[in-house]
Amino acid sequence: MEEDNDMLENQLKQWDAQYDVIVVGFGGAGATAARFAADNGAKVLLVDSAPKGHEGGNTRYCGQLIMSGTDETEIRKYYLALNGPMNHESKITDAYTKNLAHMQGYLKKYLGVKPVSVRELIEKGHSQRKILEPMTPEYPELPGADNFDFLLVHEQFSDGALWKILRQKVVDRSEKIDVWFETPAKHLIQANDGKKIKGIQVDRAGNQLNIEAKNGVILTLGGFENNKDMIQNYVGEPMIGPIGTLYNQGKGIDLAIEAGADLWHMQATSGLTNLLKEKTGQRPSLVMGPALTVGSVIRVGDDGTRYQNENKTQRHGYLSNHGLWRVPHTQVQPFMIFDQTQHEEMVANKIYQPLLDAEIKDTTIAGLATMIKVPADKLARTVSDFNEGFRIGSDEFKRELQTMRKFDEGPYYAVPLGNFILNTQGGPRRNERAEVVGVDQQPIPGLYAAGELGSIWGGQYQGGGNISDCLIFGKIAGENAATKKKDLDDNVANQPKVKKIKVTSDIQPSQNKYVVKENQYIGKSQAGMGDDIVVRVTITPQDKNLKKIEILQQSETGELGTVAVNKLSHEMIEKNTPDVAVISGASISSNAIKEAVKNALSQIK
Template identity: 25%
Template structure:
């Protein structure tokens, strides 16, 4: 019997997990990647490699991370992060709009999928540098995020690409899929442009894993709204919505938060698209330990509303809404030691000053008088009777302000002061294609389109308004694996 053939569009985390799963089921697999080999990997290559996973305790983590030493275990409180915790976080931050069936699969399959990835050669490690602070001689993880890929996003792309090579999966670079071959029998292949030539590639199933539309300026403005043309793109320049366009063009059902996206505080002077040499170093995520001010010198968000993991993906939008689309993050010496590594890169817009008055004159674009008045009001409102603790939501708050800070509120009074200028960096869009629990793409009559599957950023219905940090890569891996299995199995059965 001739082996079935599966085509995967894209070569990031979701795509390669789909390819590996389809190959595992016996299909011949062709991966078509729009980027050249040096820029492969989609948005995955620009991530830090964090993956949110449900686990019962340290024994589960040791199975995922066999390199974890006894000393590390003894000096660390890894806690637990149950499926219920994960599902509660996902529901809460999406304001209970997440599709319950897809969310349930994402959560329940998170640990089995990471275990499968480990068996494929992916190496995981604890996120000590970003998700744990040492208190009383012991590290404590917070925010439900414990696991990352060794080597970050680029490491994940390398691990999965090598696994694909070992399994005999063919990856073609510079191959842009421009349309689906579709008829009464469903999707039977793609048209692809490569080296100036257009050809047809036929297959029993096609899996779309080509990312969101965040790098398409016109679509950002059309769907996300005014000013989104001014946002920086954190990742690849190649995620322009090709998968969305092709599928919608044959009657696929759109779903999810098409006016929503994952967007963060991002270096003000970063380039238009992501820079692989810098990766996610342009992000600035230690804001819970300082304050953010806009051009008027005013605070505009509750920097301590929750752990960074649960607010950073929505605060980029808030920064974009400010005058001239920027903000400054302000810290004093009580918390500068807590700043993440990304604050130390060379490509950073930073000013320092010994006094607040001197700092006010250095904050480009900010009204100095407004800033000084805001900091004075903020300092007077801090409840210093509550002990500061960065590992928990400590309840150290302000009182009586128009925008109170709920946790980690410290007075800004110990110079020298540091300030970092940020704008909005868009990571990926939330609107996408409607799939069922087998990752089949549904048409507008809610019927599966034969031969068409989807995974990753271009799937809608899972994230709304916000997302729990690290769940994007897990989502791509979980549904990529499901898409690969079902694409291969259904092709073999037909």
């Protein structure tokens, strides 16, 4: 069937395939929705636009921290205070906060893990306490904050561990869930009444296929971080680069609008600072450390003047603004400006090497201003004002004196920074049953949503809130969509027949059998950001030295992950040990490769 630009009507000659439930988007919410739909008797199709190994949405890349509480009343107070003074809807708020209070039981029952309390990790002096403590909670001054806690599936974070469990739950149900990668949704398909959602049209290897959903379609496509037009229209910024997945293109917004959905929280975003500008289409690396915020270092905007307290506490990109916390407007091209002493500290602290590689250097402020194309007089005045503020002990942006140091006489450095976003929150408005509602606030029959696409977050954001949204509303959506609906039966004459093309799922339980010869061993690791890393290690027969390391399977993310895979293999052979230094900016991928090689070597008798 030819594709058009409008909402497709149910005037098809035939369906190409038929399922009980179709889930669009294979991230945390989609994996959860598909799993629970299958557990409630549905045959499920799960489609994603990303290629295999890059699915997962932002759940794949996030800190794996899950928002939770222990008391329904107190955690509800905290959520409402975070979203104040925005309006809220009682029923969906209740559905969310009641489940937050029982998240420990959720993880035990449905994910099969013993939840780890981050508050307890902090009390025990966890190695990453300095990172975790300011977020646990992020808004300690608000009512109910004392009831907040993060949960983890084990004692580490930012390692994809939760995502791998959610993905495996889908794999374990391969008899009930078919997965199609690189299969973007094109349109929703409505019944003749113009309301009921009957299925979707997808692009499968260049073929436009119309797939019937007998009971419901669940939208879990994430946000619109990678859609420049939507960022400009809804957020009001020229462009903000994504920190997470590159596949959140805003298609869920288009589909929702086609169906007549009401939209909410479209302006709400979460972001971070201290990010090095990257090439278009590449995920940035978060660069942290006092060398970037303490000392003779400032940030300037498009006119060469400072625009913030560089050392100020930020809460997922939100900065304090006269009593409330708000995401500030971005600069088109911000720069970090620093002197020779600061540069030497960065080198000594082994700061992220690509940041040092991006340095622009000149002996004078005027020369540096010319190189970065900002007014020389304004940049000179900015540095002079910073130095004067340090001298008199009063900074114009209220930066604490102990975090400041007078700039040297030169040379001077600039590093271009980027404006980045963790995720958007906006999308189709949903109710407590995860049903998408129209502009009349009535449910659109057969249409559901969960996760960051139309999330429950519209005000100040607490870390872990989106992951809990994925788990809670993914489950609700999956269970409700799986329920057979009599009113979705098409009673009109000449309804489309089902062609039932041969369906092959792109994901199956692992059946890989790797060939090994004498002096060869297979090693595996699940510690990377992608799927399992599998290596084949060949050793010399006499002295058992490393001779060859072959990467048989890996889907590590981004350019640095691929670099780590290739570089470490060569270095291990050269040094004849897996105990080599990790690649800066790719420590998780590096450690996973090392673990896989060690796993192979442990089999030598």
